[in-house]
Amino acid sequence: MKKKIAMYWGAGCGGCDVSLLGIHEKLLELLDDIEIVFWPCATDFKYEDLEKMPDKSIDIAFYNGAIRTSENEEIAKLLRKKSKILVAYGSCAIEGCIIGLANLYDREDIFRAVYLENETTPNKEKIVPGSRDKEEELELPEFLPHLKVLSDVVEVDAVIPGCPPTKPVLAEALEALLSGKTEFGKSVALCDECPRKDTKPEKIEIDRFYRWHEKQDDGKCFLAQGIICMGPATLAGCGGECIAANIPCTGCMGPPPKVRNQGAAMLSAIASLLGEMDEEKEKEVIESIRDMVGTFYKYTTAKLLPKGRVKDES
Amino acid sequence: MAKRIGVFICHCGVNIAGVVDVEKVAEELRKYPGVVFATTYQYMCSDPGQNLIRQKIEEENLDAVVVAACSPSMHEETFRNVCKDYFNPQRCEMANIREQCSWVHEKEEATEKAIKIVKATVEKLKGNEDLTPIYVPVEKKCLVIGGGIAGIQAALDIADAGYEVILVEKEPSIGGRMAQLSETFPTLDCSQCILTPKMVAVSRHPKIKLMAYSEVIDISGYVGNFDVKILKKPRYVDEDACTVCGDCEKACPVIVPNEFDMEKKPRKAIFIPFPQAVPSTYTIDREACLGLAPLTCAECREACEADAINYDMQPQIVEEKVGAIIVATGYDLYDKSNLVEYGYGEDDDIITSLEFERMLSASGPTGGNIIKPSTGETPKKIVFVQCAGSRDKQHMPYCSSICCMYTAKHALLYKHHVPDGEAYVFYIDIRATGKDYEEFINNVMEEERINYIRGKVAKIFREGDKVVVWGVDTLTGKKVEIKADLVVLAMAIVGRKETKEIAQLLKVATGVGGFLKESHPKLKPVEALSRGIYFAGCSQAPKDIPATVAQASAAASKVLALFAKDKLEKDPMVAVVDEEHCSGCGVCVSVCPYGAMQRQPNGKAKCIEALCEGCGTCAAACPSNNIEMRNYRDEQIEKMIEVII
Amino acid sequence: MRKDAGGDDMGFEPEIVAFLCNWCAYAGADMAGTSRLKYPANVVPIKVMCSGRVDPEFVLEAFEKGADGVFIGGCHPGDCHYVNGNIRTRRRVEMLKKLLEQMGINPRRLRLEWVSATEGAKFARVIKEFVEEIKELGPSPLRRK
């Protein structure tokens, strides 16, 4: 009996769908044990088809991408209703990913940046999309005030982390899910499988921070070099691809099991690793991090600010 | 996990009840999940109050108790003692509604806050686990690193108390710096003469295992349970067989400078550093000897009737288990080549205080005669420069503490050797704080007519057969120029490079000047931050012989206190690592001030409970939230926050 | 009773969590008590062994739950019972303040103070100041209605 699979792509980049195509031949083999009943990207089905399906008739539904429009939300709820197992597939669905950074700003800010204060856009009439067109009265769907993640909207049974999930992660996840398991993947942080694991000194002391483009990499543990690496606060499983390419981990796998706030966990670790220095130097060194959210919450801003930027008038 | 909590609210007379509506608090708490009983009483700490708690624990069969009263610092122990007849004392918590509530707030707001405080305490209590003290076995054997007077004294004190000691010295003989000194201030008794008996005592002591010409190469473990590896360097001479007849020395064709004499006196490749050396045996200097690989010379072996010489001796690694470690690695002089303004001290006639000490020593390079090295004549004009590298931001900021005294001694001894000579001393100011020190200095200044010039020396340079010293007399404000025959620099004292190496093995910190960092500058001056490790002598800071000996005995007494019990008892509120989920990132290892967090071979962190003081910095730092503080777990604190907001 | 966020600030009573280290700040708070020094009751203490125990996640959680302010009290630099836990806290707070700013939360809502066991007067003073400051800032936008 073939498993019925559905895959939907919300507000995301499409990398998750490509990652599924990315298992290449494996995908063709899979076609023997699964039946794709809904996958707008690769096959041709309408939302009506989905609505018509009996509840819980889909064995596994993968939702990738974040929730940016009311449409995304509708589909998420529909998929929840129609499927036995709903899987948040990829960083966007789980914690908002890079596009969650948008929650640092208002819809208005974004419109201003794109349409009004843009050097290549003269736009003398100050036209902004969505305002009514006298002639045709076409309308645009609304762009939600802030970005949501799948679990904000429906209950999620399993997650496949990563931006996008890498082959090993995906392979393990699919195998587990097809055999009915919803728990899978590693439960430790990246350092456990880091290619530079053996280059860690006994004690790490950071006297100044380097940004990765500022320093000739000496091949040792990035933290020991004073380069911020999210590895210690990031779930293992990817095998440390980025580090193998000599770029520190930026945290796309999200936090390890016991951590709810990936950024705060890493921020605390980093602050704790600063070496001996007076208060003045300390301030200067911390100042040099520049962008706390972008550094520690690159993929989890939507979790940090689920309702968008806080408006503390004071 | 507490399920039937009783809450006992103290009126403390009017102290609490006069402000806080205690009945309302009780009423609120009765409704609170997990609380099965709540009452109030006049004075909970009174006997009837304590009995009330006992009685209710039985009647209501409570499994945990919150006493809402004064600060835990007042009565936590009292109430935990009451409870420990029924259950683990950790099941009793106090809610501070007096010092931090009724005494500082007004009625309604106080009551409202009191309710929150008690609820929060209930939440913490719910998360408490039963704990019993941690016991750590103690190996009653002490490792003493360094065989100078500090190490010798500590070793003897501990051994005399009946415990085994391993004394490790990297040189061929123990004795250290003190053995190099001529006479000692302020009493002017001969250093060798007072030291030698102690050295011999060490070699004879049944409880002391002396390992000279050896080095500590690895240390692991923790208080009560250290594993140390000691490298025994080959002497190529059988210590027991050697009779110190000296035939080998005569036969040896190789001549090199003797380190013990600050390289001012020659020795052979097979040598004994000084006559009174302990252990009393010859040693072959591997670098200098021609006999060792390839074998081109065997003069000494042929000369040795005792047949004590063995060119095939191999280095040996000895493993020992000890319960405590005393670091007594001593000091070095600040390298004079750093002193640009004093001509880098390259001039033969500019010498250091230790070189001068050897010169004064009867067994020294000059047989006790003071000479001008460049010519061999007796110096008629001598200048002593104090604070050479000390109390100087360019070099070492601190005071080396003994220079004033030994310089006075040097000047005095010079006058005794060269009565018609002129001696000058440049000083910043005189520090003579020890017993009889001030008198000694005054005596030197007045009786011996030494010219003390208050001021720093700006420049020293050669001019013909003289060494010219430029300085300023800050009292008269006049420039001073002295054409001297000999200049003695009272060099700053610094920690040895070996001290740094040992510190790294022990994971203890060193500070300015490379001296070991003590746990507390006033209250724990001989202890390292990590338990079971103690300091003695100049490895911790510059100090004179009396202070060194005193500190050595202090360190010894700490060790004896540790050895007095078979087991070490320890507060159980320590950090616990969830090893399964530990990624080995090493953050906790880097953060723990006590070296309690250690990386295991598999890379994962482990908390050495014996060393953990329970501060929780590691728990806050752990990026995987994998470290929990017993009874201060994240979950407990989060619940408390929940209640408060 | 408490006013809702946006309610008129006259009746606004801030809710503030205070993390106090066992050896200095908590003892200092006791000292304020024994000296009967009055200060506002808006601050409810949580005792921790060392200010270094205060995980930034606690602070963010307190704000997330609607706290109007978070106070951390530790030993003076150099006096930390655990060598340097307070220094690590100072660094964490410094970073947290920058984070809060980016999140749109006024960093003044987080305050770190050194209070020794004998500084009861200082404890009372800084708490008074802090409560006044928070009142001036108004209720946290994240307050639960």
Place this chain on the structure above:
Amino acid sequence: MKVSIDPITRLEGHGKIEIFLDEKGNVEKAYMQIPELRGFEMFCRGRKAEDMPIITARICGVCPEAHHMAAAKALDDAFNVEPPETAKLLRELLYNAYMFYDHCLHLYYLGGIDVLLGDVPKEERNVIGLIKKFGMEIGKEVVKHRRYAMEIVKMLGGREIHPVAAVPGGVSKGIGEDERKEIEEKAKSCIEFAKTSLSIFKEVFESKRWNELLGLDSLQTYYMGLVDKNNHVNYYDGDIRIVTPSGKEFAKIKAKDILNHIEEHVEEWTYVKFPYLKKVGWKGFVDGEKSGIYRVGPLARLNAADGMNTKEAMKEFEEFKKDGVVHETFAFYHARLIEMLNAAERMYDLARHNAITGTDIRAMPNEPDEGIGVVEAARGVLIHHYKLNSHGIVEEANLIVATTNNNAAINMSVANAAKKVIKKGKVDDIILNKVESAFRCYDPCLACASHALGDTPLVVNIYRGNKLYKRLEKNV
């Protein structure tokens, strides 16, 4: 005429075509809407410069390499640093691998299906259908060579999707001899596959159905593309060349000057802007010399260039352009195939370059300033423009992406095709697919366009009188 869009419709995000019929049921006007937006321009502000190649890659998972590389080049410019030769070669190698698999994706998984399968029922209009018709063998070949190219991307970029290795001043990772050999072999195989692909499609190009498709839409627009010093197509680097509808060189400019030559027009009814040539100006949705509308992408690149930088592809190029500039929108497919071959050949040549295994792969950046990076994404010219402050923090980011460049042309093509096929209100799925296929020629990436994506399910609403007359959905 009043148009009301029913709620369900409004819920559909992504791409939308609105067709308006007159009373006779003929097409009056048509619009292509891209109603989503994620606002990268905004949240790139305040980020650290070196994060840009990683952050902007997330604009699109189909062509992350394009954004990754545009960002890296913009940072080279902003930090005023010249990457070492080896670094440039490695970047270009990665880039051609990307170009190869992206074209492969479009030709076999997405748009190409229209060409290869023709008017078959929609259930069969997908990869599976393709495999049904051409057999599992070709299916496997397609999959295999896409995999090859992606594996090369991973080798050089560190990751298959969303690479990380390009940093200001070069790349963070070099390759050794083993990797080089592997790349050479895979590239060789890719060349063969590209040739096979050409022959498969050329059969269709002979057919009469193809002429019908070519007839659907032809636009006399300007064309823009990157060219090397010989005016040959180059995807990674070079000058921007713009030719007039008649093929005359209109301008040849340094990539970093591009922003002085284009402006963007805004319409209320779509989130995506309409770039046009500043000198010529915005004249509305019309083509010809007088209208500033230009096209980018495979067809535009070939039109704007005098040749290809590899042997086999050059032959194909000459045949393709024997009669000069090509305006038929469906010719995009042919151009795409030639580029696929070119990309494969270029991979092979670069893999054999003697400096490719060099170890000098990074130069250290200088003081941060302002920078522009331009590359050819599979769909056309992609421009990243950053203004950095003295701390290397992004103060302004402006992204002009391939599909945006084609936005105006796409709208016109859709309208033309619609007018051709919809008569007297007769519409069915097959007919509509023709409309859409005109739109798919551009291989539009609405993810990039809105800097937002979704799978861009296309909704077609047809209005007659004042009410929704017919509504169909389709995935791009």
